Every structure is written in C-alpha cells, then in structure tokens.
Amino acid sequence: MKTTIRDVANAAGVSPATVSRVLNAPELVGDETKIKVQQAIEELGFIPNAIARGLSVQKTNTIGLLVPGIADFFFNELYIGIEEVARNHGMKILLFDSQHSLHRAQEGFTFLKQHQVDGIIFTSRPITKDYDAILSRLEIPVVLVLTQSFGTFPLKSFRVDDVKACYDAVTYLISRGHQRIGMISGPTSDIVAGKPRLLGYKSALQQHQIPIKEDWIEYAGFRFEDGYHAMSRLLEKQKVNKLTAVFTAADEIALGAMRCLHDRGYKVPEDISVMGFDDLRLSHMSTPTLTTVAQPFKQIGELAISHLMKCMVDSSTSIDNGIHYVPHNIVERESVRMILPE
Amino acid sequence: MKTTIRDVANAAGVSPATVSRVLNAPELVGDETKIKVQQAIEELGFIPNAIARGLSVQKTNTIGLLVPGIADFFFNELYIGIEEVARNHGMKILLFDSQHSLHRAQEGFTFLKQHQVDGIIFTSRPITKDYDAILSRLEIPVVLVLTQSFGTFPLKSFRVDDVKACYDAVTYLISRGHQRIGMISGPTSDIVAGKPRLLGYKSALQQHQIPIKEDWIEYAGFRFEDGYHAMSRLLEKQKVNKLTAVFTAADEIALGAMRCLHDRGYKVPEDISVMGFDDLRLSHMSTPTLTTVAQPFKQIGELAISHLMKCMVDSSTSIDNGIHYVPHNIVERESVRMILPE
C-alpha cells in the first residue's frame, strides 16, 4: 500500500541503494539515473520513512526537550529559541512534559531514549542525585538549561547567574531611590530559582547598607495566585514596613502582586514599585508594563543546541561540564518609579 | 555498546522472541521465564528501542500535532488538553510548528508522515484546497481542530461555532444594557476566526434591532499590538460613536484594547466595557480580568484524539467527516459592566 524505496527503485529501473543515494548523497549518482529516480519519486509521491532510516543510521536527527511544564509561560520563550536553532541545524524536537514531577521526568528520559534522540535538553527545578542512575546509563548527551546539577553526574548547564541578576535588579531599584524594598521569593527549598534569587536580593541590600528584614520577605510559589497572596501578606505589614518597592522572583508572581496591590487600592508604581524576573511576553501586556530582568531564552537555546551538536560528533565534549552563565539584562518599563531625594 | 533485546535474551538464556513477549504480551510467557527475563532487563537497564518497534509493528503510538504557532497563547491551552488525553491512551505527541506559513505546514505533513505518526491533529487558519494534494496521498488520518476545511478533501473537524458564540457574546452585552457596541474583528479574509466572528456580532445586533455601523468596526490581526492600534482607531471616532462596549475577536486583542483605553484615560469597564474570545489563562491575570467566551480547548483535544483513535482501528471512520461543534460558554469577569436603564 505505502510506497517504499523499493517501489521507487522498480519504477525507475534501478536498485534501492541508488534511490537511497539520490536521497542522501546525490553527488554520487549519474545525472541520468538521478533524473529518472527523481521523476519516479515525484510520480509515486514517495516520502521516505524516517523511522527506518533512523534505525539503519543509528541517528534520528532529533533532540529531546524535557521540560517541567508546557503550561508554564516561560516554556514558550524557551521553546521558540530552541526550535529555531534546531531547525537551522536540520534537527527536530521531541517534547516531553514532566509536569513538575520527578517520576515523570525519569519517565521522560526513558521515553526519549526509546526514541533514540541524539541529545537531550533538560530543564527542571533542582537536578538532584535522583537523576544519577538514569543519566549514567543513558548514553545520550544531556545539557541543562535554566538550571544546574546538584547530583554527582557531571552535566553542562546554560543559565543566567540568578544571584547576580537579582543583585543587579535590586541595585537598580536602589539606584532609583528605593530603600525599603521587599521581596516575594520562591521557596528556599528551590535551590535553582528560589534560594539564589533571594540571595541576590539580600546581598544587594547588604552591599548598600540596607538592613535585611525577614518581615520584608514573603515566600510563595511561582504562579499568579501565589504572587497575589504573598503580596497580600506583605501588605498586612505595610503600616510598619512602608515598602516603596517589591522585587519578585518571577514575572508571573509580579503580575499577581500588582493585581493584589490594585485590589487593595495601591497604585503601581506611584505607591509601590514592582519588579519581576524572566521578561515573558506577558510583561509588556500588563498595566502597568513590567520592569523586569530578562533571561535570554533564545540565546540559551542556541548555546544548548550547539553544545549538544558538539557532543554528538565528539563524545569527549560531554566532559566539558560546568555552568555557563549567560548574560541577563534589566528591561525598564513602567512598574518602577524613581524616588527623588527630598 | 547499547543493550538490545538480544543481550537480554542471552543474559536470561532465552530467545529474543521471548523477551519481546514478556515486554508486549507477558501473559503468553511462563512465570519462571518471565521472572528471569525481567531480572535480566533490570540488571542490564534495558530500554527497548521504540524506533525499531515502530518499524516492525508499523505503528508508532504517536500522533502528530501540527499547529500554526507555538508562540500563540492559545497553543498552550490546546496542547495541555491534547497531551493529557493522549497520554491516557498511551500515545505520544510529535509537535510541528508551521509558523503560520502554508509552505511550512505542507512540510509539516511530510515530516509527520516521515515519522510514521498514526494520526494527525491539524490546526491552522483556513484549510484550503492547497492542502488537497498532500492530504490525499498522506494515508494517515487527519482531524481538524479549531478550524474547518474549505478544500475538497473531506476532513472531520472539532470547533466552536464561532458565529453562534459571538452572537451569544454580543447578546450578553446587550442583556447588560449595552446598545452601542463596537467590534475589533480579525481580518475578514480569515474565514475561520475572522469572518464568522464578525458575522456573529452583526447578526446579534440585527436580531436586537440595533443598526450595524461600519464605523463601529475595526479590523486587525490577533495580537496584543493589533488590538491596541485598532482600539486607538476606534477611539478617534468615539466622540460620535459613543460606544459603551467593544467586543473583540480574541483575548489577546482585548488585552491590547484595554491597554489602549487605559492609556487614553478611559476606564474599563466604567467608561467602556470590553469582551474577549478564547478564555486564555491570561484573561484572569489582567486588570480588570476579562469577560470572554470560553473555547473548551481540553474537550476539543479529547474529541480529536478519540476520533483519531477510532480512525486508526477502523479506517472507514475517516469517512465520518463534517464539522462537530463543541459548546462554548461565556465567562463573566470584570471587564463588562451593567448599564442600568434610566
């Protein structure tokens, strides 16, 4: 029923091998035969079976992308970067969503291995030693993105230096005249996006002789609702705290926080400034638009794929692990105001 | 290097066929051998090669998802619905982004065919006869989602009845006392999400004895910026139009429109009410939150997959084409106010 390379060969009066050649190495084929074959392909509407090819060549030209949640807004930004670069390299993406579950993530590796992907881009909160077992028997290059490894298995990772990025963000707020700066942090148990961002905040205050007060900090998840509630808690203490700005560990948190402020009758940025982290496309769609620190998702995607491609041709490259920090930058929009010295 | 079914067989002292059986039809294997084999699998950390299996069985348990743009917010909602249902059926998703290009979409079909997906879920603006050629030689069941076919190739589709949905939306506005209702429509050349939605708007006005004025309508793309500019054009005529509400063809448009209103000093919904279409997760994150008509993305995903699965077992099912409308519903939030009769 389905036309195979064999059918084409028969139709063109050549061997399957020749057809294969015009497909993969046309320069090795005589002009006349090439034309004959191409016509046959055309007529029969032949579409080569990539599965069979993959099996034969032991290479699928596919890279696996293992992410914690497709519903997470940052996924889009990341995917777009990766997809484009992959395509330019003639690679496809096979996606797997771990749904923020360790178990599902482990399944994900198995799944991608089953599908013989040539490399894997992995992102998730803490990569702990829970992954050591599966990673060590995987025999497929893996690169981390937006995270880093805390397990014993060596893994290259591309990410923003969150401590520095948050330090810079808070320093930016200080430069705009803010002194009473609160923070909505992720959980400190999250050693990837929680703790480091908090650390950056604290160290910026410290460097600028601003005392760190636990009362100025609230802990929350990374979603809109989490931000909303955390802000609400912060406001309960606002009489005494008198915060003029709040730095948040993620854009989505910031959006929730701004909404809460709005509901409580505070104006952003007039009464309180808010700053986010990520620079999602969303952040210029809010009112006010969000001042935030931008993660270069696209660049990270590029670096990850390039690295993977290197690993694929030269497996010794995979020894090149360690963290590669990519530069962040602060994008100013409307949610932060300047406080003029009196 | 990589462990194959053969290695396992050797280790367990059985034939590859037996290993295959414990993997795919354990009930056909004696208990003792089964245990032996399972141990061997465990010890060797054997992960079966899905590529090879697919080749052999002529079935990959994968369904292709061909979408116009992963960056589009609605993609997330759709994907989540589909992914979950697929997983429950033991199917994987292979994703392809056509980037709103006919050419790329055609490539997408070839790509998915190459990868031997068992079925394809396709969504894009108008499915015209441009697809007839590729679709007819595909020999893979295809189902449409959020769109419908205008080509000659018969294709089942699952979607909201946009005309009715928009009719209902505008009727809702009318029921809230609005009479001067404008619209930001998609391009009328878009016969999937442009024209029908406009039609629904017009017919609602008509049914309620409200004259249709072209001055009340602006045409735009579906993005935030498009919405912003269209609203801006609408406001230029506001002195004479005196609109009290604006219905938009998409949530993202609505968000842009609301931002524009904000910038021009109009309050939503006090001065002007705004209503969207889609019910993206975004729409409860804006200020004010967006009243909109919800597309049941998840349900659509479910229906599409179920249909595909039916086609796969019984190819005559694919004859069952035509449009299946899934019910929409209006979700009330903050962006529409009630106008009390004087």
Next chain:
DNA sequence: CTGTTAGCGCTTTCAG
C-alpha cells in the same frame, strides 16, 4: 557510477 548483501532492533508467524 551502480547493484548486491547484510544488517539496524524488534515483532510475529509458524513449528515444536
């Protein structure tokens, strides 16, 4: 430049 042959890793009759 082209055909022959032997697999890639797994499944599936068909015997036993």
Next chain:
DNA sequence: CTGAAAGCGCTAACAG
C-alpha cells in the same frame, strides 16, 4: 509455552 526465521524500510560497505 518457547525458539527459529523472516521481515518492517532504509543504509552502508563491498564489489563490480
């Protein structure tokens, strides 16, 4: 209940 053998569609030496 288990093994042997053939084959899924394509590629890659190796001859010619």
